[in-house]
Amino acid sequence: MDHRAVDEDPFVDPVHPHPHPHSEERQRPVEDSTLIAGRTASLTLGTDSLIVVDEGFAQRKRWNCCGLLGNESKTTHAIPFYNILWAELSQFEISIRYARPTAANVVRVSIINYPVEKPDHPRAISWVEHLLDRAYGESRRKKRIKLLVNPFGGQGKAQKWYLRDIEPIFAAARCEIDLEKTQYRAHAVEIAENLDVDAFDVIAACSGDGLPHEIINGLGKKADARRALRKIAIVQLPCGTGNAMSWNLNGSDSPSLAALAIVKGIKTPLDLVSITQGDRRTLSFLSQAVGIIADADLATEHLRWLGSARFTYGVLVRLLQKTVYPCDLAVKVEVATKAEVREHYRQALNDRSLPDSRRGGPSSQEAGDENQNITGLPELHYGTVNETLPEDWTLVPYDKLGNFWCGNMAFVAARNNPFPGALPNDGCMDLVTIDGDISRWKAIQCIAGVETGKFFDMAHVNYRKISGYRIIPRDQKDGYISIDGERMPFEPFQAEVHRGLGTVLSKSGHVYEAPGVVSKSGESSSSLRA
Numbered sequence: 152m153d154h155r156a157v158d159e160d161p162f163v164d165p166v167h168p169h170p171h172p173h174s175e176e177r178q179r180p181v182e183d184s185t186l187i188a189g190r191t192a193s194l195t196l197g198t199d200s201l202i203v204v205d206e207g208f209a210q211r212k213r214w215n216c217c218g219l220l221g222n223e224s225k226t227t228h229a230i231p232f233y234n235i236l237w238a239e240l241s242q243f244e245i246s247i248r249y250a251r252p253t254a255a256n257v258v259r260v261s262i263i264n265y266p267v268e269k270p271d272h273p274r275a276i277s278w279v280e281h282l283l284d285r286a287y288g289e290s291r292r293k294k295r296i297k298l299l300v301n302p303f304g305g306q307g308k309a310q311k312w313y314l315r316d317i318e319p320i321f322a323a324a325r326c327e328i329d330l331e332k333t334q335y336r337a338h339a340v341e342i343a344e345n346l347d348v349d350a351f352d353v354i355a356a357c358s359g360d361g362l363p364h365e366i367i368n369g370l371g372k373k374a375d376a377r378r379a380l381r382k383i384a385i386v387q388l389p390c391g392t393g394n395a396m397s398w399n400l401n402g403s404d405s406p407s408l409a410a411l412a413i414v415k416g417i418k419t420p421l422d423l424v425s426i427t428q429g430d431r432r433t434l435s436f437l438s439q440a441v442g443i444i445a446d447a448d449l450a451t452e453h454l455r456w457l458g459s460a461r462f463t464y465g466v467l468v469r470l471l472q473k474t475v476y477p478c479d480l481a482v483k484v485e486v487a488t489k490a491e492v493r494e495h496y497r498q499a500l501n502d503r504s505l506p507d508s509r510r511g512g513p514s515s516q517e518a519g520d521e522n523q524n525i526t527g528l529p530e531l532h533y534g535t536v537n538e539t540l541p542e543d544w545t546l547v548p549y550d551k552l553g554n555f556w557c558g559n560m561a562f563v564a565a566r567n568n569p570f571p572g573a574l575p576n577d578g579c580m581d582l583v584t585i586d587g588d589i590s591r592w593k594a595i596q597c598i599a600g601v602e603t604g605k606f607f608d609m610a611h612v613n614y615r616k617i618s619g620y621r622i623i624p625r626d627q628k629d630g631y632i633s634i635d636g637e638r639m640p641f642e643p644f645q646a647e648v649h650r651g652l653g654t655v656l657s658k659s660g661h662v663y664e665a666p667g668v669v670s671k672s673g674e675s676s677s678s679l680r681a
Contacts, residue, residue, distance in 0.1 A: 186278045188245060188265030194278075196285055200229035201247070203263065233415055235286035236260065236324040238279045240267060245275060247282075248323040256405040257316075260323045289417045289660065295327045296413075297351045297383075299339055299366070301358035301391070302332050309390035313357050316406035317388055324414040333362065343369025348383045353656065355413065359391015360437060364635040367423065367653060371434045376528045377652065380423070381510070384654045385436075386413050393636055395437055398562040400657045402664030416656025420510045420576040422559055423652040425528070426634055427535040428644035432528070436653065437635040438563055438570075439646060441622060442476040442554040442587070443469045445633040462564070463598070470594040475551045475587035476630070479623040481544040483533065485579050486616035489607065489668075492572040492581075495616065497669045499574050502661055510576065510651025529649050533619045536645035540621065553587025553594075555622060557646065561665035569601050572616065572668045575657065578650035579616040586611065604666055621645040 184196040192205040204227050234250045244266050250258035267275045283292065301309055310332075321328055329351070333339050343354065343366045356362035363385055370379045387396035387409070394404040400419075401412035424435040440448070447465030454464065486495050533541050540546060558570035558581045570581040585597065589611050600606035607614060623643040624630060632639040658664055 184281075186245070186267075186275060187271070188267060192265050194245075194247075194265070196278075196281060197229065199233075200231050201235060201282065203228045203230065232282075232286045234258070234411070235282065236320065236411075236414065238282050238286075240272065240275050240279055243267070245279065250320060250323075250407075250411045256403065256408060258320070258407045258411055260319045287415065290415050290656075291352055291418070293325045293327065294353050294414070295351045296321065296329070296353045296355050297346060298328055298330045298355045298357060298388075299342060299362060300330060300332050301356070301362055304358040304362075304391040309357050312390050312406045313388070317357070317410040320407060320410040320414060326414065333358075337365055339365035340369040340372070343367075344372045346370070346379075346383075348373075348379045351383055353384045353386055353413065355386045355388055356396075357388040357390050359389075360387070360393045360395050360636055361391070363387050363396050363436060364637060367434050367436055371528055375526055377526075380653045381420075381651075382654070384416070384418055384656045385421075386416065386656050388413070393564060395560060395563050396655075398565060399560040399663045399665060400655055402658060404565055412658055413656055416658065417660035418506055419655050419657040419660050420506055420651030421653040421655045422576050422578060422580075423649050424559055424580060425531060425647050425649065426639075426644055427531065427537075427646075428639060428642060429537075432535075433634060433639075434528075435559065435634050435646070437560050438556065438558045438633070439635075440554075440556050440633040441478065441624065441630075442552060442556070443474065444554055444556050445631040446474070448633050448636060449631040449638050466598055467595075470591055470598075473587060473591070475553060476555070476624065477548075477550050477626040478552055478555070479546050479548050479625060480552075480555070480584075480620065481540055481546045482582065482615070482617045482620040483541070483544060484615050485618050489614055492614060492616060493668045495577070496572050496574065496667050499577060500662065500667075500669060506660065529652065531647055533645065533647050536621060536643050541619075544619075544621070546621070546623075549584075551586050551588045552584065553589065554583070554585040556583040557581070557617075557620065558583070559648075561663045561667070566602050568604065568665050569606055571604070571607050571666060572614065573665075574662060575655070576651045576661075577616075578648060579618060580620075580646070580648050582613075582615050582617050582620065584613045607668055619645070619647040 186194045188194055191207050192203070195202040195204070206226055230249050236248045236250060238245065238247045244264050246262060246264050248260055248262050251261035253259050300313055331342060339356070339362050346354065354366055356366060366385055367380070370376060370383070373379045386400065387394065388406055389397040389404040389409050390406060397404055397409050401409040403409055403412070421436065424439070426433045426435055426439065443466055446469055447462050451462065451465040486492050556569060558573050561568050561570045561573040563569060569583060573581045593611055597606060597609065597612065600609055606612060621643065624641060627641070630641045632641055632644065
């Protein structure tokens with residue numbers, strides 16, 4: 152991506168190259184789209200940007216280092232509608248606040264003001280409303296946000312990042328904020344369980360991935376859990392070590408870009424996964440792992456000072472040892488081959504149906520009325536881990552399993568995309584299994600492939616879409632099981648997906664911000680690399 156425009160034109164947005172969702176709508180006639188502002192300026196609603204023509208720009212000189220030569224600035228600039236935060240008309244002028252790129256991964260609030268003559272006020276009021284329509288599209292304006300800050304997130308910098316990068320954007324967009332700091336582990340569970348979901352549109356976690364996990368499980372404890380999980384959108388403002396939710400939904404781990412994405416986010420149904428273990432039921436939004444990935448994540452907590460390198464270190468150590476994790480495994484397969492996964496993904500790219508119609512499942516009719524008092528969590532279609540295995544499941548022994556990795560989102564960390572076929576609400580989990588006795592060279596290729604996009608096509612990577620599974624570790628007294636990065640007891644567990652049970656905000660409304668097995672243009676990922 153070319154970021155030179157940051158220096159050449161402060162109105163160009165180098166960090167959001169995608170067109171606004173409504174860029175294809177018919178443009179309004181020029182006389183309706185253009186507002187004359189003062190004697191020297193005009194504001195025009197373009198295809199996907201606000202076009203500002205101001206002769207005053209040309210009076211600003213830019214000097215070279217010797218101060219001898221100067222160039223006149225351009226008189227025309229464009230502000231992408233996506234970057235428009237708010238616009239309003241006062242007694243004497245129109246004010247437009249927008250997110251101005253100041254670096255490749257940073258935006259800051261800026262404002263432009265122009266005088267409007269009193270006789271022009273009725274037309275200016277209408278023009279402002281049209282501008283906000285174009286700026287927000289499907290997204291709700293003036294979002295009411297319950298914001299939880301983990302003061303220990305980001306090595307204690309979460310509060311600083313919120314005040315510097317996030318709060319100004321929310322304020323400029325006229326969002327209503329109710330901020331609360333978490334005080335101890337699982338505090339967010341309590342807050343979410345007792346939250347009045349009708350008082351807010353969004354509950355935001357200013358943290359890593361731990362707080363969203365707690366929030367989801369807190370809402371899952373409410374008496375009207377299904378209604379609560381549909382009513383309020385759960386989002387992440389990336390301020391932790393792991394920021395997978397933000398990478399998937401906002402396309403970035405930049406706090407300011409994530410704040411902008413949430414301001415403009417589209418309400419999107421999200422599949423959630425029930426994990427039953429013993430007499431416990433937990434909700435998962437991100438991934439579950441047994442084997443090398445779980446060990447590399449959880450057994451290296453003491454190496455957090457290494458940053459993301461601790462995970463790579465943990466994986467390499469276990470690969471060199473050719474560690475295996477014997478278990479018995481049963482799965483309910485929905486999409487069996489990689490070719491079918493690609494076709495499944497391609498169809499999802501073309502699905503532009505309304506969000507609630509994509510919730511699916513036995514409770515899809517309930518989703519149509521979020522004001523119903525829907526009690527509790529959905530029933531478990533496949534039962535719990537303590538019950539008899541479903542009739543159409545077969546328990547298969549895996550003596551040399553190296554990695555069991557099941558994902559509900561594509562990215563699990565920055566640039567780590569092991570589940571390129573994952574979709575927010577297709578009613579499936581993406582399952583990856585790899586034998587532990589493959590050669591060390593192939594194993595190392597797997598690590599590199601997760602970042603390069605070649606992982607999915609590797610012959611030794613078994614990739615399927617499933618709706619449920621049961622895994623029973625054996626021949627080990629203790630080990631690691633990771634659910635959304637949180638350690639769970641090392642004992643058998645069962646998982647089942649609930650289509651569209653949760654709600655998030657995303658840029659597109661139907662896919663993740665990750666390279667998929669089919670590109671957004673419809674080509675397969677392997678053909679693009681070829």
